[in-house]
Amino acid sequence: MKLSHKFLLAFCAPLALTGCMKVLDKTDLNSTSGDLIFKDSVLTQMNLDYIYDQNLPAGIPTLGPGTAPSITTLTDESYGESKLLEGSLLVNEVGDFGTKLDPTNNYGKIRVINMFLSDVKNGTLPQFTKNKLRSQAQFFRAWRYFDLVRLYGGVPLVLTPLAAVGVEARELAFLPRNTTAETFTQIVKDLDSTIASVPGRWTSANDWGRITKGSAAAFKGRVLLTAASPQFNPTDDVAKWQASYDANKQAYDLLTTNGYGLHASFDQLWFQEVNNPEAVLLTGYNTATGDQTRKNNGYDNATRPSYAGTAGGSNQPSWEMVKAFPMLDGKKPGESTKYTYKEQLFYKNRDPRFDKTIAYNGVNWPLNGNTANKVWTYYVGGKTVEAKASNTGFYTRKAINPTVSIGDAQYSGTDWIEIRFAEVLLNLAESAAGINKLDDAYTQLKAIRKRAGIEAGTDGLYGLKANMTRAELFDAILYERQIEFAFEGKRFWDLRRWKLIEKTLNGTRRTGVTINLKTTGVPADFATNRDNVNLDLAYTDYFTLVFKQLDTKYAITWKPEYYYFPIPQSAIDNNPKLIQNNTWGGAFDPLK
Known part of the structure; x- marks a missing residue:
């Protein structure tokens, strides 16, 4: 940057x-x-x-400095212990309200x-x-x-x-406390001021990453989409959906006018800095190693396998996330009539975003400049072949720069794109569904799936069901967001604003996979020749898949009151005018 x-x-x-x-x-x-x-x-x-x-x-x-779990661990993307998922959260244990200077x-x-x-x-x-x-x-x-x-x-x-x-x-x-409506109004007022005064695109390379009209409008679209969602709009007030649609249409128009759009490549979009059409709002990083301008991206080093960096192994996908990806024709696994889904060959004929997001046992994943590198996560005789095993059997490969070496991974300069143009399209699609502009919603969904490389099909719908109802389109858009934005910190907020965490997670335990090499029928030279073995043959004849629970201490129990967190009691003690939320024993209504 x-x-x-x-x-x-x-x-x-x-x-x-x-x-x-x-x-x-x-x-x-x-x-x-x-x-x-x-x-x-x-x-x-x-x-x-x-x-x-x-x-x-x-x-x-x-999620704030209180409990501070990573957002990915609070969903079906990955896993991790949290009092939120255990259902044992106390008033002073969450968030960033500010209880001290x-x-x-x-x-x-x-x-x-x-x-x-x-x-x-x-x-x-x-x-x-x-x-x-x-x-x-x-x-x-x-x-x-x-x-x-x-x-x-x-x-x-x-x-x-x-x-x-x-x-x-x-x-x-x-x-x-101001009302929730007043708070949203002030946010929009500030963003409207930003839109009015910043340029549509900065002309100097030194200004790369500064706020533009389009990034401010895109964030306004995200804000008003949240305000229109069931968390803040339980009565489905169409006026809130209309405000969201208007804001996201404004963002779309401002961005396209100034040359923004979908990047040609779903995976390479992370590695283009200059004139990246998809980078609407970003945090810039550099590769400096010691001077005062050093600003390195910690995500790459933390996420890649531990043997390919100095840390590594975070953001490991759960089996639920792995299963979620559609097939190559855009249909969900088990629903496609063209591509049969087999659990043993889970990686076959999937949405192209699958291989660009999920690293699995035996996949070719160029790392450290080695274009022929393959990832192996299997076990032999109960022992992992990795220096440090993946707990889920998988890694996240999104936004991991394949050319960065082990020693340089901690100095990654890959920019973090917080709002991509793809989000603007899906925000617009969801808002359009909210006001019953269903054809509009289809248009944006098809654009996302076309860029992903999903087959168009004879009907040109890229695997989408024809003539979906408003409710079906909402579901389809949330599903698309789950796939498109996997490991970008969006899934938790989507489930929360739609109040779907209980339906999605409660009573479940997230799952990982242990891939074992069979003790018989495996070639003697498999360990030395594995990179040359046909992967389908290996999975069919040499490997067994054993599923394990990642949540070992409890089944997930998210409580309804968590859709609005409590004001910490210490903050209320400091300021007697603060009133607690009515879902936590107070009189403040967060829906007003």
């Missing part, structure tokens, strides 16, 4: 000292006043870059953003420059409030910096 995202004081490195001197001269940099900084566009930009750095998502997120939680970050907005407003820069700078910060204030509202419902809207010292300041900081 070209955008450096350094903190203000780092700007005054020796090579940049002359630029600093023009406004600071010999002023003590550690106590520089705001009126000096915010009349200089370069220094103001450095402060904004700090806001970018503190707020852009760093890959697959965790902390620059890393949501309200700490909002305070920094509000200070920036105030200082720029009061500065002496030209109004056009002010608008462009402030509107980018407003995007991130909207980002932070969306994180809060989808966790808790309505929250106190703090839109100006609060005084930090004194009894009077403390009293003024006791703010009540």
Whole structure:
């Protein structure tokens, strides 16, 4: 990524000292006043870059600093223990509401953003420059409030910096919760300001990754789609679906006008930085190893097999995720009449996204620059052939750069794409279904499946059922999102906003696979010649599949009250005006 995202004081490195001197001269940099900084566009930009750095998502997120499970472990994508899935969550054990003065939680970050907005407003820069700078910060204030509202419902809207010292300041900081509707309205207001003031596309390579009209509109589309979903719209109010449709259509129009669209390749889209048409909102990374601009992507090193990196083995797909992928004709396994699904040969004739997302025993997966590399995860005599075994039998290969070597994996510079153009299409499809524009929904679904490489079929529907009802289309879109966005941190939020976690997970235990080499009938030279053996033959004659429960301590028990998390009691103790959610014994209604 070209955008450096350094903190203000780092700007005054020796090579940049002359630029600093023009406004600071010999002023003590550690106590520089705001009126000096915010009349200089370069220094103001450095402060904004700090806001970018503190707020852009760093890959697959965790669910706040409280319980902090990875989002993938809270779904059928992967697995991991959590009090949320055990059904034992206590009031003070979740989320990021902000129970102390902390620059890393949501309200700490909002305070920094509000200070920036105030200082720029009061500065002496030209109004056009002010608008462009402030509107980018407003995007991130909207980002932070969306994180809060989808966790808790309505929250106190703090839109100006609060005084930090004194009894009077403390009293003024006791703010009540705004309604959920008011919180969504403020988020949209901030995003509309962003859309009005930023460019549709930045022209300088140094601005790669900055917020554009299209990225702000796409995020607005995500926000209003959430507001229209059953979690926040249990009465299926069509006006909310219409607002979502309008926002996502605006995003589509702004993006296509400025050259955005689906990348030609589902897997290679992660590795194109310059002029990547699919990268709507991203976090930029670089491959630096030691200087102050170092910003490496930790996802690659954490996700690849442990023997192919310095860490590795995270985000392991469950058997449920593996089974979910359609067949090559777009039909679900067991529903296709063209391609018979056999559990023993689970990898055969699947949606092309399968091999680009799931790494399984025997698959060719170029890693460390070795284009002939094959992954083997089987067991011999109860012992794994891997240096460290995959617990599920599978790995995630999405967004793992095959050219990066073992030693360099920890310095990956692959940008994380938080909003892809594919999401804009599926957000638009879902909103269209919401207002009964069913043909519109079909159009977007077919575009996604066509890019994936699914066969069109004689009817040109890419495996989609003809003449689906509104409800069937909703199901089809959620299914498409499960496949398209696997291991991108979207599945948990989709299940939650549709209130489908109990239906999908409760009473189940997620599954892994142990692949064992048979003790008889296997060629003596299999271990040395396995890369040359026909894989279908190996699975049919040499391997057995043994399924195991990954959730060993409990069957999943997600509770309905988890659709709105509780305000931590410590926050309520600090602020007597806060009211607990009605699903946790309070009187606040998060549906209003």
